[in-house]
Amino acid sequence: MSRFLAITAVRDFEGRVRQAITGALHGDLQTLPPEAIAGSPADILQHTAGAAPEVLLLGPGINPEEALKLAVLFDLQYPEISLVLVTPTSPELVLAAMRAGVRDVVSPEINVNDLRILLERCCTAASSRRRGMSMATAPDQESGxxxxxxxxxxxxxxxxxxxxxxxxxxxxxxxxxxxxxxxxxxxxxxxxxxxxxxxxxxxxxxxxxxxxxxxxxxxxxxxxxxxxxxxxxxxxxxxxxxxxxxxxxxxxxxxxxxxxxxxxxxxxxxxxxxxxxxxxxxxxxxxxxxxxxxxxxxxxxxxxxxxxxxxxxxxxxxxxxxxxxxxxxxxxxxxxxxxxxxxxxxxxxxxxxxxxxxxxxxxxxxxxxxxxxxxxxxxxxxxxxxxxxxxxxxxxxxx
Ligand SMILES: Nc1ncnc2c1ncn2[C@@H]1O[C@H](COP(=O)(O)OP(=O)(O)O)[C@@H](O)[C@H]1O
Ligand SMILES: [Mg+2]
Missing domain, CATH: 3.40.50.300 (P-loop containing nucleotide triphosphate hydrolases)
Structure with missing residues (x-):
């Protein structure tokens, strides 16, 4: 199962994510090329093996505006997935990202240790959201x-x-x-x-x-x-x-x-x-x-x-x-x-x-x-x- 999905072609960043995951977190990383950003969430998840990922890293190396458009759709359709925008940041961008439902905005230079902490937090958030959603959306459950x-x-x-x-x-x-x-x-x-x-x-x-x-x-x-x-x-x-x-x-x-x-x-x-x-x-x-x-x-x-x-x-x-x-x-x-x-x-x-x-x-x-x-x-x-x-x-x- 790919617990982590990244849309990026920046190999150095991908390497750091792999290092952050190795030995500390379960699951592995799958990457998709930057062109994937133009697709819908369903298109993107089609390429992933097994269950939907828990964390989606958008970037580095992709247009932040396009990334946020995609983030809005993910947030609506798959709110249980934690979204992280990886791009040089500015206060305006952070605000726009927050509104789009992105959980965190981090610099592409982020080090392995910080990445590990970030990914751990994202996984915890993803699982608690899933728990909340299963309570909220279980079809055979009585009404809220x-x-x-x-x-x-x-x-x-x-x-x-x-x-x-x-x-x-x-x-x-x-x-x-x-x-x-x-x-x-x-x-x-x-x-x-x-x-x-x-x-x-x-x-x-x-x-x-x-x-x-x-x-x-x-x-x-x-x-x-x-x-x-x-x-x-x-x-x-x-x-x-x-x-x-x-x-x-x-x-x-x-x-x-x-x-x-x-x-x-x-x-x-x-x-x-x-x-x-x-x-x-x-x-x-x-x-x-x-x-x-x-x-x-x-x-x-x-x-x-x-x-x-x-x-x-x-x-x-x-x-x-x-x-x-x-x-x-x-x-x-x-x-x-x-x-x-x-x-x-x-x-x-x-x-x-x-x-x-x-x-x-x-x-x-x-x-x-x-x-x-x-x-x-x-x-x-x-x-x-x-x-x-x-x-x-x-x-x-x-x-
Ligand atoms: N306990 C309180 N102390 C001081 N101001 C309050 C208190 N409760 C509400 N307000 C303020 O009163 C105003 C009206 O409240 P609001 O919730 O919009 O009322 P309603 O929806 O019933 O019209 C708002 O500015 C709100 O911040
Ligand atoms: Mg009112």
Whole structure:
């Protein structure tokens, strides 16, 4: 089996890769000539012996732009393969490479020791991605969890929670998470994750993608943290062409492919939200620490209970928690008539992270808000004790 595949004609580099592998790593290296770069991933893998490689080295000696075009296709079709671009680097190139799903960019002069460490890391990443994917895509496995992040009001932190939840879950299931922006008119998942989507929900619910879940996957945008995203339409008017039935079909398809489908929604209970709730296994209810927000959520939960549209699992997040708000967590719980499960304090790091397009759970920030968000993620971890139903709705300690 060729665990390593390199597209290069630079024999000196090839020699160093062989040395790095020998004695330290299992598997061997196969090389393809630079012309191979023009082919599709399927063309390239046709030339490889046995199973698909775990690591694909693009270069040295190939045009970086062409390499990145190929990387995008590999990343979509074979996300389990770790891609390494071998070329003289520049900050712009590294950024473009990251967006294309390349795991690392290294100089052609890299020494044998560094190469060995790099290849080892790439193999570890490849196997954990494969594990995540097999959980996410096993055809006979039951559907993934559909997590609706909801609130009757805007500006209470739905997108903040949804993006952080997706990033946090991707650590449990790399490439097993998809984040769907169903705030169809003014969704900002793309900005919140610094994505430049080529396709949006509009293409995903019309045409071939609606018939075939594998085609649908090609319309998703990949975030470097191992999350797939389906972004909102480019213009608010496009939302008119997306019906509740489209949403139902889309979420069913995604749940058959992914372990976790996180849905960011528009404020209120529009038809797209109700269609989402019908499919959802989990409702993450976001409430601000102010009377209108708490009252709004109380009414919303009442209506949905009557309509029998409350998802099986409930997670109430009290966001913007602040001792000086004049309300306590107990006041909020008494009005809502349900316990608060997670408290996320008001924090300066969150608007900063929104403005940077880097969710706090993607960075090293560990303030109380990040901890609250991580606690929410932990509730979805199958191996976490917090999952147990006894603890599911335990009371929170006052923030
Ligand atoms: N706990 C918090 N503390 C401070 N700012 C927050 C907090 N949660 C969210 N924000 C900020 O509030 C703004 C609105 O949040 P957002 O997630 O877009 O709300 P929604 O999606 O519900 O409209 C964003 O700038 C976000 O960074
Ligand atoms: Mg939002």
């Amino acid at each position: 969890r559909v997590i609706a992040v909801m609130s009757p009001k805007g500006g209470v932190g739905k997108t903040t929670v949804a993006t952080n939840l997706a990033i946090g879950l991707a650590k449990l299931a790399p490439m097993g998470v998809v984040l769907v922006d169903l705030d169809l008119q003014f969704g900002d998942v793309a900005t919140g994750l610094q994505l430049e989507p080529e396709h949006s929900i509009t293409q995903a619910v019309h045409g071939a993608a609606a018939q075939d879940s594998m085609v649908l996957k090609a319309f998703l945008t990949v975030h470097p943290a191992g999350v797939y995203a389906l972004c909102a339409p480019r213009t608010p008017a496009e939302s008119d062409y997306i019906t509740a039935d489209h949403v139902t079909q889309l979420l069913t398809q995604l749940a058959s492919q992914f372990q976790y489908v996180v849905v960011d929604t528009a404020p209120g209970l529009g038809e797209h939200c109700l269609a989402t709730l019908e499919q959802a296994t989990d409702g993450v209810w976001i409430c601000g620490m102010d009377v209108p927000s708490v009252r709004g959520l109380h009414k919303c939960l009442d209506v949905l209970r009557e309509l029998q549209l409350l998802p099986r699992n409930r997670h109430v997040v009290l966001n913007f928690a602040d001792r000086k708000s004049g309300l306590s967590v107990q006041d909020v719980e008494a009005t809502l008539n349900v316990p608060v499960d997670v408290v996320v304090p008001r924090s300066r790091t969150l608007p900063f992270s929104t403005n940077r397009g880097v969710p706090v759970l993607q960075s090293k920030t560990r303030d109380a808000a990040a901890k609250g968000l991580q606690k929410l993620v932990d509730r979805f971890n199958p191996s976490s004790s917090i999952q147990s139903s006894r603890k599911l709705h335990r009371r929170v300690v006052v923030a």
